[in-house]
Amino acid sequence: MQAPKFAxxxxxxxxxxxxxxxxxxxxxxxINVILDAMPNLRSFTYEPWHAMIEESVESQETSLCELxxxxxxxxxxxxxxxxxxxxxxxxxxYWRAGRSLPAPDPFVGHQAALASSQATAVTTLxxxxxTDAMHFFRSFWNPEQFSPEPPLILPSxxxxxxxxxxLVLTSNALRWDGDHDNLVRIAADTAKNMxxxxxxxxxxxxxxxxxxxxxxxxxxxxxxxxxxxxxxxGFEASENAMDRWESVAEAHHCRYPxxxxxxxxxxxxxxxxxxxxxxxxxxxxxxxxxxTETTLEEIRQDEKHERY
Numbered sequence: 001m002q003a004p005k006f007a008x009x010x011x012x013x014x015x016x017x018x019x020x021x022x023x024x025x026x027x028x029x030x031i032n033v034i035l036d037a038m039p040n041l042r043s044f045t046y047e048p049w050h051a052m053i054e055e056s057v058e059s060q061e062t063s064l065c066e067l068x069x070x071x072x073x074x075x076x077x078x079x080x081x082x083x084x085x086x087x088x089x090x091x092x093x094y095w096r097a098g099r100s101l102p103a104p105d106p107f108v109g110h111q112a113a114l115a116s117s118q119a120t121a122v123t124t125l126x127x128x129x130x131t132d133a134m135h136f137f138r139s140f141w142n143p144e145q146f147s148p149e150p151p152l153i154l155p156s157x158x159x160x161x162x163x164x165x166x167l168v169l170t171s172n173a174l175r176w177d178g179d180h181d182n183l184v185r186i187a188a189d190t191a192k193n194m195x196x197x198x199x200x201x202x203x204x205x206x207x208x209x210x211x212x213x214x215x216x217x218x219x220x221x222x223x224x225x226x227x228x229x230x231x232x233x234g235f236e237a238s239e240n241a242m243d244r245w246e247s248v249a250e251a252h253h254c255r256y257p258x259x260x261x262x263x264x265x266x267x268x269x270x271x272x273x274x275x276x277x278x279x280x281x282x283x284x285x286x287x288x289x290x291x292t293e294t295t296l297e298e299i300r301q302d303e304k305h306e307r308y
Contacts (some may be wrong), residue, residue: 013041067082082127137183153250192248196219215245224254
């Protein structure tokens with residue numbers, strides 16, 4: 001069946017599909033209709049639900065790859081936010097049981113990295129629970145650190161994000177028993193290929209645990225760049241990882257030396273997967289939009305009701 005066509009509307013510059021509508025894009029045709037009808041689109045926010053039926057997961061991941069490919073082909077789109085939601089009673093208690101995030105398809109991360117590096121306008125990219133940061137950073141893995149070695153996207157010297165200023169990702173490596181030191185190192189190697197990067201944030205959160213990597217710098221060079229490694233379990237990064245982030249600050253021509261902070265977070269303050277996002281959403285400079293304010297409040301209220 002031929003996809004419908006909408007009248008062109010040049011005044012629309014933002015599109016938001018919130019979680020409350022329980023709608024997903026299941027084919028490239030759907031997003032292409034919207035993009036064709038909104039030639040001046042600058043911001044795209046999409047909040048799908050994680051597929052609960054096993055056979056639906058593969059279909060959803062394929063659709064996400066198509067969606068990402070179409071979005072980054074848009075000539076004017078600057079901000080892309082995709083936040084995948086979960087629900088306690090629908091997701092078999094992943095968070096209360098302290099289980100890992102449902103593993104995303106590595107190809108979604110590969111596609112997102114490749115497409116965003118080739119985008120002509122995107123400056124802000126937020127993919128929370130859509131892919132694992134390890135997959136997005138795949139081109140910068142050291143083969144000696146991983147076995148078996150997954151397929152390469154492109155060689156690292158061919159991956160460059162010329163306009164990207166803000167990047168937010170999630171990763172299951174940010175757990176006390178995860179490969180977080182490798183993640184810190186690989187994130188640094190990737191950041192060096194983002195000359196306009198002002199904020200990179202990689203995070204993970206659940207019941208009684210939370211961790212994040214935050215790199216922030218002033219593009220006008222008026223203050224020192226900052227690296228924060230926060231966690232509820234005592235983040236320990238190797239000297240090699242710290243050295244790599246100092247080389248990132250040098251590559252970004254920062255006027256002042258890199259400041260490093262390792263805050264300890266209180267585990268009892270974290271009760272659900274979006275707790276950290278809810279706490280930090282007002283600070284738009286350091287913490288780009290992870291999801292809409294309304295969505296974060298809605299998730300918090302859902303969790304509050306389920307606890308009592």
